[in-house]
Amino acid sequence: MNKKVLWGSTIVVILVFTASALLLSQFRSAEDTSGENRPPIPHSTIQSALKEKTYTSQAVIGAIGDVLLHNTVYEDAEEGGTYDFMPMFQDVETFLQSPDFMIANQESLPGGAHLGVSSYPAFNSPYEIVDALQKLGVDAVTTANNHTLDKGAKGALSAISHYEEIGMPYTGSFKNEEDRKDIRTFNVNGISFALLAYTYGTNGIPVPQGQDYLVNLIDLELMKSDIKKAKELGVDMVILAAHWGNEYERYPNDTQKMLARELTNAGVDLLIGHHPHVLQPIEKMTTEDGREAVVIYSLGNFLSGQEGELKNIGGIANITVQKVIDENGKRISFPEIGFQPTFVTQSRYENYRILPLNAAHQSGLVSFPEEEMVSHVMSNE
Template sequence: MKKRSYIYSILFMAGLVIISSTILVKMYQDSKEIPVFTASNHVSKEVSLSGKEFTTSITLGAIGDILIHDWVYEDAYTGSGYNFKPMFQYMKPSLQGPDVLLANQETVLGGVDLGLSSYPMFNSPQEVGDAIIDAGVDIVSTANNHSLDRGEKGILTSIRYYEKVGLPYVGFFKDKQDQSTIRVIHKNGVKIAYLAYSYGTNGIPVPEGKDYLVNLIDRNKMKAEIHKARDLADVVVMSIHWGNEYQRIPTDQQQELGQFLVDEGVDIVFGHHPHVLQPMKMLKTKDHRNAFIVYSLGNFLSGQMWDYKDIGGMATIDILKKVSPEGTEIQLSNPQFLPTYVSNKHLKEYRIVPLKDAAPFGLKDAANKNKEIMNHMTQWLR
């Protein structure tokens, strides 16, 4: 298991904001390098007081929905508990590649004590969390339309589990202080702030006076939090639940909201909810920066099948940090996408595998399907 480090912090800093760095973005597809953008981006406030220059780098990654239907957790049942780790075994080496990996934990991990359940109101074994940690996940996004499936108790039980195992979460919270705490992960000298919001909770009302339980999309609130995160971190990542289910191209509303987010200071947007993949894109901001967006990462592990619902993947992007007496330059480069496929045998033996290698797992013409998905995901980068 890769070494993970993180620090939750609220810092108030003052200093000079310099807007000037370079984003170099490249995309590799079928072993061919496709240059995409060279443009200016932000420089953080940190400066080298000693006058010395240094450079460090990390790779950020994200995977889509961990959506645990009953036939998935039934397959994981051992007779005395649940073991989801075999489902990730073929992807574990790839998932451990990024320095920091985010997953969208779609279902609450209330565990067996709350009673396991499937669609339409989910509650999953906490062993799901054990498996994704073992596979390489470093932080989970928890703001989604199923956040309140088991009410406040489901959220608080999940949070107690996350705190017990030391897995950072963002999107639902136990109290106002928890909600106001920006999640900042420190990795190899790079500070990454994670935010998360959802369009709604399937009509389940948030308990009165407890709006902190789940972050719902509110532009004024998002703007304030993005600006706060911008002051604390080198890079701001937004995980957002939006769009129409099973639609492979983002809606006008997604694209307009995505533009708003990056205009306010988000560097990377990872989208969730449609349960199918939607393309990646570079966006130009109102202050002439560039930002990277994946409109939907689809399902990574779920019981859904066919019509692209069993195809997901992992997006990654490299971050280079250069510190000098003049300031800190942040460069983003080399965004990549690894398509995946969820296989099963009559609702048994669920396994996540690289899409290109899925033929032995029952997917016909896997190589061509992999090319189709790569073309779909990169169509707006070329």
């Protein structure tokens, strides 16, 4: 009995060993890297492998035009010594909160009521306008414009102090040289970007000697240097706000076009324009190194006390940014550009409201239909 079991076990071991040897031989044959007898790998298999190594991320960057508070606007918001601007934005609040990152151009200096609020030609706005923008979903403000020095260095520094107090990122004016050198960078949905801002001038008000950091002026060499420094930080893209162009002109001038070409070739991916106080077109460009770039020449007024239909039409640009990393490297593209036109309405300089243009047109408040303004803005896209 024991011998039979032992003999049977021996046979089983021999069989298992033989089978294992055969399997190992086949496995090594399959692993043979000589390629002499190996069948080619199907193309579909290669494509699948490459797709697995592709990384894609997407974010929507929003931008609005000039926030320029004339006396009729801040007087309408005044309530017992404080200011409540929130009702003015209630009809467009959802549009402001929709993008992943929203940028606003705070044109009238928000130096605070303690310096004395004032209107054209030397603006000073209450702090509360910045508080409202933050509550509405604005993630950063650009502050380089022709009104930055309306209250001198004291006003500019007071505005910066409030930005920092409430945690509102700002760029374009700075508290000192170290602050100016600190390029603002952000990361949204895995897409990193730097935000820069510059203005053509300060309405003839000289920049105080030794305080050039108070406002970034348009200087092509300075801008290219800043763009280069931003790129060296390793960001995926550079966004630049330019206060430029001719007021009340609906199309960019030659200087704007020249700067747009120079700046995008230097590394700017998204250029946002302000100052004309009316809408100008959006243009998609191809740079000398083959990148896609988007230029928004002017977003008009988002909130102001100016009069005239075209001056009261502004809008919200929504730029979809896509980053793809694959075997060819990294690339940024703009698969979708959206624009929501808006209209500032009021009744006898009271009850200021920002409305979607379509709603304003249907109510008979403005003669320009939404389709016409969208067509104007998107004509070069």
